[in-house]
Amino acid sequence: MTSYIVTYFPIDGFAWAARTILTISGAEYKNEFPDWPADKTKTPFGRLPVLTEISPDGSKFVLAEIDAIDAYLAEKYGYLPKDIKDRATVMQYYYQIRDLSESFSNHIVHFKTDKSLEKYVDRIETFIEKHEDILAKSKSGYYFGDSPTLPDLFLYYIYNAMSHVEDKSLNHFSEEKSPAISRLVSQVGAIPNINKSFMPTAQS
Structure with a gap:
């Protein structure tokens, strides 16, 4: 094996x-x-x-x-589509979420300046605007097809990371502001054993 x-x-x-x-x-x-x-x-x-x-x-x-x-x-x-164009489309969503993650970590871990906060807020507001629309049009609630792919999994992680940060003003996600994103997070959270992948310190 x-x-x-x-x-x-x-x-x-x-x-x-x-x-x-x-x-x-x-x-x-x-x-x-x-x-x-x-x-x-x-x-x-x-x-x-x-x-x-x-x-x-x-x-x-x-x-x-x-x-x-x-x-x-x-x-x-x-966790990626077989078709090359579908796979490229899914990967663009993944890179979008990675970019959001970097803006978030750059502010709370590295810089902690007004400029880094401004960059992060601009990034997350744009992200929610664009991705909420993408996911709202999805019949399954996922980015692609009827089952989770890589960006669905990664968005679940970012959503949880932001919800656990001490400064709650940095968490712009909510069921009211981003219902489609919240629905995706709920669906991914129901995957058996998914929370076993978190390190013990992450949820403390």
């Missing part, structure tokens, strides 16, 4: 989507928490996360960079 090692810090962060896909797909994997920065030179590009796939014959496939890891696992376990 193929197994995996997810090398990252003991937080959700950039490894959440990979851990989640593996968890809800029933794949065998373990988390490996590096001694950072001592282990930096052991990674392909001096960055985390890193995914190691171990085949039944013992051979290893090592992949770095969050977007490459997420896309690889999503395609392998059925």
Whole structure:
């Protein structure tokens, strides 16, 4: 049986989507928490996360960079469409959510300035305006088709991350302002075992 090692810090962060896909797909994997920065030179590009796939014959496939890891696992376990144009459409939604996530983390973790707040607020307001319309037109409530794909999973994570931040003014999502987004989050939250992918500290 193929197994995996997810090398990252003991937080959700950039490894959440990979851990989640593996968890809800029933794949065998373990988390490996590096001694950072001592282990930096052991990674392909001096960055985390890193995914190691171990085949039944013992051979290893090592992949770095969050977007490459997420896309690889999503395609392998059925969380991306088969058609190339449909897949590209779904990935654009994923990159939109990644961009929102970066604006959010840049403000609350790194900069904490009026300028970073202004950039974040502009980004989330534009995001909600555009994505609420996209999801409101979806019969299933998902971004594509009748089942969750990579952007659905990642939006669930971002929604939860924002709802747990101490400064509640940063959480612009609500059932009143974004009912279609809230519906998607509720549907994804009903996926068996999805919350098992959160690190223990994330929900405290």
